[in-house]
Amino acid sequence: AQSVTQLGSHVSVSEGALVLLRCNYSSSVPPYLFWYVQYPNQGLQLLLKYTSAATLVKGINGFEAEFKKSETSFHLTKPSAHMSDAAEYFCAVRGGSNYKLTFGKGTLLTVNP
Amino acid sequence: NAGVTQTPKFRVLKTGQSMTLLCAQDMNHEYMYWYRQDPGMGLRLIHYSVGEGTTAKGEVPDGYNVSRLKKQNFLLGLESAAPSQTSVYFCASAFSGSGANVLTFGAGSRLTVL
DSSP states (O other), X not given: OOXXXXXXXXXXXXXXXXXXXXXXXXXXXXXXXXXXXXXXXXXXXXEEEEOSSOSEEEOGGGOEEEEETTTTEEEEEESSOOGXXXXXXXXXXXXXXXXXXXXOOOEEEEEEO | OOOEEEEOSEEEEOTTOOEEEEEEESSOOSEEEXXXXXXXXXXXXXXXXXXXXXXXXXXXXXXXXXXXXXXXXXXXXXXXXXXXXXXXXXXXXXXXXGGTTOOEEOOOEEXXXX
């Protein structure tokens, strides 16, 4: 079975600072990995996905993530945080089947002025 | 574009009551899912469907039933609600094939069971 661990349930940064949200996965097969974002009182939106092409994946709103097989990691970064980035972020891994995703427990990002 | 629409958005039930959450998508997606979101638990898959007339259990199916009589609709039923089912429920849908895992989510349905 696949699983995802997000390190840190809450991350707080200052506006303009680097954002780093950590995700480690476990998978018995080559994984497909995703980051979703959830703004307050909304559903989840796809931020970016890794599907075994380039290891560095660029997403929306200036976010990117790097797949590191040796570290079983898929950390999400953004060079400069903006107030509008405040949200909850979920890492997800494709399960053993072709159609189920397993989500991490989420990391709440707070951006301070 | 409507995308994925969930109804109702809010509901309060008493223990033992029954209800149905409706999910409708207008994107001709084959796959549909019901998740529940609880603080500190992330999203957990309740049931899913890979096509009209088919359903399967996810991670936390107990106490829930589902039906997919039409491709565009996926219903989640609670036959006898319990306080442990207080949660925010999200429906999602996706195409089959290589795009299968790009889920489009609804806005959520907040259920409180007293």
